[in-house]
Amino acid sequence: MKFFDFFKSKKPGSASVAKERLQIIVAHERRPASTPDFLPQLQSDILEVVRKYIQISEEQVKLSVDKQGDFEVLELNISLADPGK
Amino acid sequence: MKFFDFFKSKKPGSASVAKERLQIIVAHERRPASTPDFLPQLQSDILEVVRKYIQISEEQVKLSVDKQGDFEVLELNISLADPGK
Numbered sequence: 001m002k003f004f005d006f007f008k009s010k011k012p013g014s015a016s017v018a019k020e021r022l023q024i025i026v027a028h029e030r031r032p033a034s035t036p037d038f039l040p041q042l043q044s045d046i047l048e049v050v051r052k053y054i055q056i057s058e059e060q061v062k063l064s065v066d067k068q069g070d071f072e073v074l075e076l077n078i079s080l081a082d083p084g085k
Numbered sequence: 086m087k088f089f090d091f092f093k094s095k096k097p098g099s100a101s102v103a104k105e106r107l108q109i110i111v112a113h114e115r116r117p118a119s120t121p122d123f124l125p126q127l128q129s130d131i132l133e134v135v136r137k138y139i140q141i142s143e144e145q146v147k148l149s150v151d152k153q154g155d156f157e158v159l160e161l162n163i164s165l166a167d168p169g170k
Contacts, residue, residue: 020115022111023114024110028105028107029105042135042138
């Protein structure tokens with residue numbers, strides 16, 4: 001499955017650090033003159049719902065937005081830190 | 086970028102049907118005895134926030150959950166239908 005390749009391509013290093021992570025990818029395939037671009041708001045809403053389940057600070061979240069052709073892709077990478085910190 | 090390959094691998098067919106789609110992928114890399122599995126609830130919360138921006142019915146949403154090793158992957162595929170329907 002291609003999607004797993006994507007994850008696996010990330011170096012398995014820092015393997016000794018047993019950190020959890022959560023990755024959320026939102027891809028919107030838009031047509032011209034279609035629905036408005038709601039990804040920026042959706043992004044903060046998703047972060048808000050994630051916070052219902054796990055405590056995350058701003059520093060734990062890495063955001064990226066990419067546009068390619070009809071696709072707009074939002075990627076949220078959240079490393080779940082030691083709750084003791 | 087590998088992620089885009091994932092999308093492109095889907096047949097570009099039904100090209101004549103200019104449908105929009107939204108794909109949300111949540112991947113949780115868990116360690117044993119780590120945070121509880123909140124993906125099922127997160128999934129319905131995410132659908133709820135998406136509904137703030139676009140009208141979607143149950144039939145427009147395709148869900149799949151996959152587990153592989155430490156990864157639990159939730160995939161939401163939403164085809165955005167003609168609002169006139």
